[in-house]
Amino acid sequence: MTAIPALADLQARYAALQGRGLKLDMTRGKPSPEQLDLSEGLAALPGNRDHRTESGEDARNYGGVQGLAEVRALFAPVLGAPPERIVVGNNSSLALMHDWIVYALLKGVPGGARPWSKEEEIRFLCPVPGYDRHFALCETYGIGMIPVPMTADGPDMDVVEREARDPRVKGMWAVPQYSNPGGETYSHATVERLARMETGAPDFRLFWDNAYALHHLTERRPQLRNVLDACAEGGHPDRAIVFASTSKVTLAGAGLAMLASSEANIRWYLAQAGKRSIGPDKLNQLRHIRFLRDKAGIDALMDGHRRLLAPKFRAVTETLGRHLGDTGVARWSEPEGGYFILLEVPEGCATRVVKLAAGCGLALTPAGATHPYGRDPQDRLLRLAPSYPSLAEVEAAAEVVATCVLLAAAESREAGGSGQVAA
Amino acid sequence: MTAIPALADLQARYAALQGRGLKLDMTRGKPSPEQLDLSEGLAALPGNRDHRTESGEDARNYGGVQGLAEVRALFAPVLGAPPERIVVGNNSSLALMHDWIVYALLKGVPGGARPWSKEEEIRFLCPVPGYDRHFALCETYGIGMIPVPMTADGPDMDVVEREARDPRVKGMWAVPQYSNPGGETYSHATVERLARMETGAPDFRLFWDNAYALHHLTERRPQLRNVLDACAEGGHPDRAIVFASTSKVTLAGAGLAMLASSEANIRWYLAQAGKRSIGPDKLNQLRHIRFLRDKAGIDALMDGHRRLLAPKFRAVTETLGRHLGDTGVARWSEPEGGYFILLEVPEGCATRVVKLAAGCGLALTPAGATHPYGRDPQDRLLRLAPSYPSLAEVEAAAEVVATCVLLAAAESREAGGSGQVAA
Numbered sequence: 038m039t040a041i042p043a044l045a046d047l048q049a050r051y052a053a054l055q056g057r058g059l060k061l062d063m064t065r066g067k068p069s070p071e072q073l074d075l076s077e078g079l080a081a082l083p084g085n086r087d088h089r090t091e092s093g094e095d096a097r098n099y100g101g102v103q104g105l106a107e108v109r110a111l112f113a114p115v116l117g118a119p120p121e122r123i124v125v126g127n128n129s130s131l132a133l134m135h136d137w138i139v140y141a142l143l144k145g146v147p148g149g150a151r152p153w154s155k156e157e158e159i160r161f162l163c164p165v166p167g168y169d170r171h172f173a174l175c176e177t178y179g180i181g182m183i184p185v186p187m188t189a190d191g192p193d194m195d196v197v198e199r200e201a202r203d204p205r206v207k208g209m210w211a212v213p214q215y216s217n218p219g220g221e222t223y224s225h226a227t228v229e230r231l232a233r234m235e236t237g238a239p240d241f242r243l244f245w246d247n248a249y250a251l252h253h254l255t256e257r258r259p260q261l262r263n264v265l266d267a268c269a270e271g272g273h274p275d276r277a278i279v280f281a282s283t284s285k286v287t288l289a290g291a292g293l294a295m296l297a298s299s300e301a302n303i304r305w306y307l308a309q310a311g312k313r314s315i316g317p318d319k320l321n322q323l324r325h326i327r328f329l330r331d332k333a334g335i336d337a338l339m340d341g342h343r344r345l346l347a348p349k350f351r352a353v354t355e356t357l358g359r360h361l362g363d364t365g366v367a368r369w370s371e372p373e374g375g376y377f378i379l380l381e382v383p384e385g386c387a388t389r390v391v392k393l394a395a396g397c398g399l400a401l402t403p404a405g406a407t408h409p410y411g412r413d414p415q416d417r418l419l420r421l422a423p424s425y426p427s428l429a430e431v432e433a434a435a436e437v438v439a440t441c442v443l444l445a446a447a448e449s450r451e452a453g454g455s456g457q458v459a460a
Numbered sequence: 461m462t463a464i465p466a467l468a469d470l471q472a473r474y475a476a477l478q479g480r481g482l483k484l485d486m487t488r489g490k491p492s493p494e495q496l497d498l499s500e501g502l503a504a505l506p507g508n509r510d511h512r513t514e515s516g517e518d519a520r521n522y523g524g525v526q527g528l529a530e531v532r533a534l535f536a537p538v539l540g541a542p543p544e545r546i547v548v549g550n551n552s553s554l555a556l557m558h559d560w561i562v563y564a565l566l567k568g569v570p571g572g573a574r575p576w577s578k579e580e581e582i583r584f585l586c587p588v589p590g591y592d593r594h595f596a597l598c599e600t601y602g603i604g605m606i607p608v609p610m611t612a613d614g615p616d617m618d619v620v621e622r623e624a625r626d627p628r629v630k631g632m633w634a635v636p637q638y639s640n641p642g643g644e645t646y647s648h649a650t651v652e653r654l655a656r657m658e659t660g661a662p663d664f665r666l667f668w669d670n671a672y673a674l675h676h677l678t679e680r681r682p683q684l685r686n687v688l689d690a691c692a693e694g695g696h697p698d699r700a701i702v703f704a705s706t707s708k709v710t711l712a713g714a715g716l717a718m719l720a721s722s723e724a725n726i727r728w729y730l731a732q733a734g735k736r737s738i739g740p741d742k743l744n745q746l747r748h749i750r751f752l753r754d755k756a757g758i759d760a761l762m763d764g765h766r767r768l769l770a771p772k773f774r775a776v777t778e779t780l781g782r783h784l785g786d787t788g789v790a791r792w793s794e795p796e797g798g799y800f801i802l803l804e805v806p807e808g809c810a811t812r813v814v815k816l817a818a819g820c821g822l823a824l825t826p827a828g829a830t831h832p833y834g835r836d837p838q839d840r841l842l843r844l845a846p847s848y849p850s851l852a853e854v855e856a857a858a859e860v861v862a863t864c865v866l867l868a869a870a871e872s873r874e875a876g877g878s879g880q881v882a883a
Contacts, residue, residue: 065522067521067522070518070521073521077508077509078508080506080507080508080509080510081505081508082503082504085500085503085504087503088496095496096713096714097496097499098490098491098496098711098712099490099707099712099713101713127550127551127741128550128737128740129737129738129739131736131738135735135736136736139566142566143562143565143577143601154577170735170738173735174735177567177735284522288520289520290519290521290739290742291519291520291742291744312558312596312597312600313559314551314558315593315713316552317551318550318713318714318744319713320503320711320713321741321744
């Protein structure tokens with residue numbers, strides 16, 4: 038174990054960083070302008086006099102609440118369901134998750150006895166660390182959150198199976214591949230157990246947010262078990278809803294969101310969605326088809342993203358390694374995909390690191406964001422988002438992070454703490 | 461009064477129409493392909509390398525839940541509110557109304573004691589005849605509907621003021637200009653009374669669906685009183701929410717939806733909408749700005765719509781006049797804007813007319829669609845939508861309607877009815 042530098046040295050190093058007048062942002066998983074440029078071309082599509090769908094429909098007019106058949110066909114392999122069990126909506130898969138929950142609260146889902154809002158109390162299982170916007174949906178609608186620890190194979194299934202027996206537990210969040218923020222991909226065994234487990238609520242739903250299905254950072258391709266198939270085989274065909282979007286494939290602010298599930302769930306969802314709107318923006322769907330063309334088109338685009346993203350992730354992990362490598366003051370993920378690096382710092386230090394970083398002009402996601410209600414009881418986890426800044430900025434930001442972690446750890450040790458991450 | 465032809469003559473005329481093998485659709489207020497062609501140009505915009513908003517933001521990326529400032533500024537005169545009290549979302553104002561209701565049900569609105577779903581029972585006032593999709597939103601979420609008769613000046617305000625005293629009454633639907641389907645525009649006095657009336661519920665909301673704000677069929681321009689101003693002056697600043705969209709300005713399936721209200725309402729709405737999504741499709745907003753440019757651009761476009769629509773409306777009213785003119789078997793609106801003609805037939809005949817028309821290959825909106833729960837207790841009102849078919853088709857359809865009305869009236873008289881519309 039390498040000793041960490043003396044407090045005074047770190048304070049001097051920190052002051053020097055402050056003097057550099059940086060203005061960096063690693064708060065959110067936003068694509069960089071260079072990534073958005075990969076979809077240049079989309080902005081001039083479909084082009085004039087091109088508005089016919091494959092079925093001959095005029096994409097400019099009303100209708101078609103399920104989305105274009107050709108888009109559903111293109112993304113069927115990504116979602117793991119046939120086109121007829123897919124819905125393509127407007128931008129933001131978060132919006133589709135929101136709507137699913139809202140319909141469940143106000144109408145109830147297939148297999149349920151009543152609307153979820155008519156239950157005394159309902160709860161969701163929340164793998165932790167997890168995605169703050171998932172937690173915010175639960176919080177705003179008064180859905181209790183039960184944290185479930187993450188392991189390298191996904192959520193701790195002993196905990197999940199135990200908690201799911203509670204009939205108040207109506208749902209569970211999952212980012213099954215390159216999990217936000219830890220980067221884990223659920224193992225086959227985890228998916229099988231999720232698909233087969235007994236639940237206290239007959240209308241339990243698994244919100245399978247496969248946001249990073251295509252977002253690899255290496256040449257490896259994890260084989261995520263098809264959760265819809267697993268649930269059907271496990272006797273719970275209506276359990277899982279798979280969500281995905283092109284927000285980090287084409288354009289973050291102008292992509293397509295989609296979901297897939299069982300026939301009964303899709304029928305139920307469309308009945309409600311058809312009350313909400315006469316249909317999604319089909320012209321944007323046509324635009325995407327013209328631009329992406331086919332699976333090869335998507336793959337080429339994702340290779341482009343990888344070439345831009347992988348060096349940024351490497352810059353962070355290498356810089357952290359150089360400064361913190363053998364000190365025991367931090368531990369971090371080296372993800373093979375997705376948008377985040379999870380950084381673990383000594384207990385009680387995460388909030389301090391964010392504050393110190395802000396003092397050097399680096400905005401980090403608030404400590405606690407990885408936990409329900411924004412509260413990390415041990416104040417030790419941080420989510421780093423290296424996608425948006427330039428490579429040079431990411432390198433500078435990682436230097437700042439490393440220095441702030443060392444300084445916070447040294448301060449903590451000075452105050453009687455261990456200044457080390459738990460073994 | 462002209463006598464109507466003998467039943468046998470009408471049956472022969474009907475059989476002849478059947479023989480023509482028509483296939484016509486006047487069910488929905490869909491723009492025609494020629495109308496959509498007016499927005500040719502939009503499909504190639506904003507064009508490559510054009511993604512900066514006026515404020516310098518990259519419209520391709522996440523964020524901006526309120527919508528682009530320049531779009532809000534452009535539509536401020538239409539909505540009757542300053543840009544900071546406007547939200548621009550994705551397509552479909554119906555979706556914005558839906559979401560407003562859902563947030564009200566699950567969270568409660570400013571000034572309310574609790575979420576609407578926690579009330580024993582809630583109700584909306586529904587001007588009748590009205591818009592079926594409004595009624596469907598109430599029906600799906602279990603909101604009771606109280607029909608209010610329409611007059612030439614808008615809803616019967618004596619009924620509205622009396623019913624609104626009931627604290628269960630939380631809302632009211634309104635299509636204040638060129639009302640769907642009757643075509644009435646609310647008078648200043650009606651708007652003033654709506655703005656000033658006492659309501660039993662402190663969190664009563666007026667859903668002001670100004671869908672046809674720009675959709676004139678003549679040179680006349682009704683001066684609809686600004687409801688937001690009227691409510692503010694009446695001491696109820698949070699009462700009204702104004703909705704509009706470009707679905708019938710640019711593209712029905714790929715337009716922008718927007719809403720305007722008080723500062724408190726907008727803050728409340730954005731807090732919830734920001735949980736649902738990180739932001740709307742800003743690239744489509746930029747596309748619209750590039751295409752519409754300014755108020756003159758919108759006006760020119762709407763003139764184009766009028767040139768296509770007005771002859772179709774004239775064809776219907778003239779054909780009806782020619783066949784039914786002085787017979788007393790029907791009465792119809794001659795709207796100065798909007799998308800519909802309201803046709804009144806003898807009591808008990810509306811369903812029969814729809815069925816007879818279907819027998820000649822003409823699809824009409826189901827009888828009853830103009831009423832809550834799809835039930836017109838007198839079975840006498842029909843909504844005709846002449847926008848989508850070609851002019852020749854509209855003429856043929858109007859012939860069919862006239863013949864079917866005459867036949868249904870003759871049948872009714874044969875069966876002992878008056879075969880006449882009420883005086």
